[in-house]
Amino acid sequence: MDNQIKIKLTTSDLIAARKKEYLETNMKNCKLYDHVQDDFKNARSFIDKKIKQTGIVHDDQFSNHLCIWDSNYPENPQRYESIIKRCNELGLIERCIQIPCRNATNGELLYKHTQEIIDILKSTDNVQETKLLEILSSKFDAVYFHPSTYKQCLLATGSSIELVKAICENKIQNGMAFIRPPGHHAMKSEFCGYCFFNNVAIAAEYVLRHYSVSKILIVDWDVHHGQSTQQMFYDDSRVLYFSIHRYENGEFWPNLRESDWDFTGSGDGQGFNINVPLNSTGMTDTDYLAIFHQILLPVASEFQPDLIMISSGYDAALGCPEGEMEITPACYAHLVNSLLNFGCGRVAVLLEGGYCLKSLAEGAALTLRSLLRDPCPLLDKTGSPCNSIIETIHNVIFAHQKYWKCFQTEVLLSPTYKAVSLYSFNDEPLSVFPTANCYPTQDETKVDEFSVLQHLISETQLLNIKNKVCLSYDLIMDQKHESSESGHPECPGRISAILNMFNTFQLTSRLLILKSREAKESELFLAHSKEHVDEMSNLHKLTLSELSDKEKCYDSVYLTVDTYKVSTLATGCLLQVIDSVINNESSSGVAVIRPPGHHAENDIACGFCIFNSVAIGASYALNKFGLKRIMILDWDIHFGNGTMRAFRSDPRVLYISIHRYQNAKFFPCSEEGSHKATGSDSGEGYTINIPWNKNGMGDAEYISVMHNIILPVAYEFCPELVLVSAGFDAAVGDPLGGCKVTPECYGHLTHCLSSLANGKVILALEGGYNIDAVSYCMTMCTKALLGDPLPPLDLEYPICKHAQNTLKRVVNVQKKYWSCFKPFHYERRNSEF
Incomplete structure (x- = not known):
């Protein structure tokens, strides 16, 4: 692929461009006499639906x-x-x-x-x-x-x-x-x-x-x-x-x-x-x-x-x-x-x-x-x-x-x-x-x-755990670490909005609320260099002007005097959930945390992310509990470059990412997000990228990926823990993602995962910048973990040609690593690759 000139945009430029694209795409499909669409009506209709006996x-x-x-x-x-x-x-x-x-x-x-x-x-x-x-x-x-x-x-x-x-x-x-x-x-x-x-x-x-x-x-x-x-x-x-x-x-x-x-x-x-x-x-x-x-x-x-x-x-x-x-x-x-x-x-x-x-x-x-x-x-x-x-x-x-x-x-x-x-x-x-x-x-x-x-x-281990779902959060994450740029999508308010929605759906009383904590330095070192940790830990000493200058060293990152505290809280809350689930105190768990983490690499912050909480969490579970197989599913609309790099040579961690790619033109603009990237050394075959080269993907496409790729591979891998980098910027209405996945679809995806790993499924909030969408999406996922009925889906089959091509390309690359793809037979067309 020819080297492309990459123009560095400010965060406000990025937001404006994504909003323009989103509005133009949706206006083309809109009629002047259409009523205002309520994207969350189906999710809201299940507000009182609770599992019965x-x-x-x-x-x-x-x-x-x-x-x-x-x-x-x-x-x-x-x-x-x-x-x-x-x-x-x-x-x-x-x-x-x-x-x-x-x-x-x-x-x-x-x-x-x-x-x-x-x-x-x-x-x-x-x-x-x-x-x-x-x-x-x-x-x-x-x-x-x-x-x-x-x-x-x-x-x-x-x-x-x-x-x-x-x-x-x-x-x-x-x-x-x-x-x-x-x-x-x-x-x-x-x-x-x-x-x-x-x-x-x-x-x-x-x-x-x-x-x-x-x-x-x-x-x-x-x-x-x-x-x-x-x-x-x-x-x-x-x-x-x-x-x-x-x-x-x-x-x-x-x-x-x-x-x-x-x-x-x-x-x-x-x-x-x-x-x-x-x-x-x-x-x-x-x-x-x-x-x-x-x-x-x-x-x-x-x-x-x-x-x-x-x-x-x-x-x-x-x-x-x-x-x-x-x-x-x-x-x-x-x-x-x-x-x-x-x-x-x-x-x-x-x-x-x-x-x-x-x-x-x-x-x-x-x-x-x-x-x-x-x-x-x-x-x-x-x-x-x-x-x-x-x-x-x-x-x-x-x-x-x-x-x-x-x-x-x-x-x-x-x-x-x-x-x-x-x-x-x-x-x-x-x-x-x-x-x-x-x-x-x-x-x-x-x-x-x-x-x-x-x-x-x-x-056969038959678990019957009293607490279906545990929850970890800290409102400090919702009150501090805010960009000086007006309208920044990764903002305080995302956490409280989710918690308020939990209350509206009467979920909170049904969850085991865990005490929050900050991650220790030794835990941060599981995924990050000492230099990076030290640099972040010293941010509180800088003036606003110095912080502004340092931001320019990173791609789409803002820094404040509270960045380190809030980021260590995010990671620590996820580790609390992992402890609860692995120790069989809870069957599954949710970490409502910010800032997100999956773009953060070993030695650098990136894409709103400071520390890679999910990568730290996976390493923590491997080391502390001796787990042998962990699956990370990253459904954030952006490729999780940091998580992929953390485990690309480690066969103990299967990393699957569904993301918008646009031939490496969509953030983080990395060719490592291609379907051709499969990991390296002993980890070859344990990275599976499912890259969309077009916007507008919806419920049918995501459900098809779950049935055709994720579940077959997951059963062959047989994870002992499933971690979800739960970004909701592919959700309908998100200003950055340009896709249309409904909250109820995220609930169904979560339910599909619940059959794995003895039910040990943990969701950690990543992106998602329409606060209403994020709140409904995380609520539907949590209801799924609780076993509540989910709204039926209205799937637009057949899936679009772009999605079909993506699935075929992924299978063609991965079939030499995973025997579950043996049923897939089709004629390879050179023009597709």
Whole structure:
């Protein structure tokens, strides 16, 4: 790149130029008759939205239904009993609100079933002749009848309705139903696959008929395809059915062609049926997370459901003989957590399958913990998704590109990609079905899975920390260190404005307020030279004229007699938060501090920044607590040159920055902010820059970066602590950033991070110069850490071409370092680089 002449501007020149650009850009998109836009209306509408309790459905009657003639039948009472036992061991049930169980009415059953099939089941009620029950069972695929089956099915369905009713009536935030028998195979006029009435489908239909719910997302991760649920909503655009299931090109039960990726819905429901068929066994957490990151989360973000219902089978869990998959119980907590920021947190989880008692009980219990907003347990580092999953992901995106704008990019899928279905099942259907010994059993050679499972359970750290979020600040930072230039954006008032907004949203009383302190010199030396620290510590001795002269030595920095005190307070407050979080006094934390820090380098102040608080904090955590992996996410609109340089050769710190770049013409005008910069020496690959070369980026672009780059890399890196350089100058209305990210989007980004590092996520205020925007943004982030419902997003998909190009460039550079990028295939065009 040719050397460019850089003209040094005063701060006032810089502000004026940015304001002019912002106004000109927005005026072009404005009509004279437009009303004044309220950018914070959505955030403000959630002022009273606070997380409610979790509901639970359970009843000992769910242990009655069993197979009289086959004691080894996998769908048995021990499934329910093992779950309740494990939940009690973890003290989970007592933390939930008990939802009363009831029987479904005949009218409710008729929502999705014929009267004839209802009557057949009713005819078995209290029938004691075992032979008659077994003969009837032989007429259906993989079911058995017990004298109590009819009543237990009524109870399961009715209780499922009660759970979703309680959620829709705002009596509870979310909930889980420990019910049996399962339901997602029960068809309109046929019993099937251990199922009699479709609990999820009937409950969903009930909600659609009785409440102001117009969009429901049903996620079915049972290892068997829930063909009945698919059939019942196949032409209904109000219900998005998403199923991940073992398929093996049709060779796995229920052996249906309609379970493949190219069955996408019909009529009004086209595009609202998404099948993710698994064509090999042994799928791991890596594979399931890839499905979520590349398919489900983008679609859910675009669909924006009013309610989420999960057909929660645990037969893909490690040790289950039916699924032969290797999903860890802890992974289910992560899957659930990733869905909790949709639908204002309204999530209903209903038990389906799962036939290894150990992994079933653990998976269900950790799912409930996630609903209770306990931190997600750490997973092992993820790796590369298997080739079979990559092909499936591409096939699904290929099939749904025309329906979902989030897929209408060339980021993941080449425009030349062609998909082919390979259905191969040719067996003739049976007219009489076996009634005993008709199910997979645990292969003795798989006994090692049980020892692995037991080790996983015993080694998984389950944290339940009393204080969800801690807060550190000091009003001295808000009263001192003010520029002599009128209208300087980095000004006192930013902190008090945030604290006032916390009070308005009634957050303060819910936070653990930490005592502030100044950072010690030895702590400052973790990221800065002695010369720089000494120079700043002596500022109080200078006259105003001398301070003014010294400012000229720096790029966009002002200095006062209070600079050192305020800057050490900023750093010290962040260190207080780090202590609280790492010592498990708090789950997560927020440091409302100024001045910002991420531009400050080892030996020089820069860009309003004196000491690099986040860089000091990361080094502090590495040294004091012996952490091995820290992720820093810097979403300030300006590239954090100081933080990047502090760790560019250190593989213990993953630095990810989303910033406006403009081909190195946007402050700090450094080519180190390019996508090509990846770190150096042993730290190569641990710097990821996501540079925007155009202004105007909004929620869709930032959410896409989170799903496609940040989360996949973060799960592969497996941080023990996440530090966020939380600048809000990409927010809508900021005079410097020129972007349009909403406060609620920052909340959603924060929630996405909450699944990492055992929930140890810390936000440190950096930039952001529209005080209203900064206040709402930090408030939404804090609400996310508290587990509060977040406003839904209105995402403008597909993301703009400039953003698509940025994502492709980043992946192309980073793919040699991170195996999670293996699914990304596209043709490199020389003109793009």
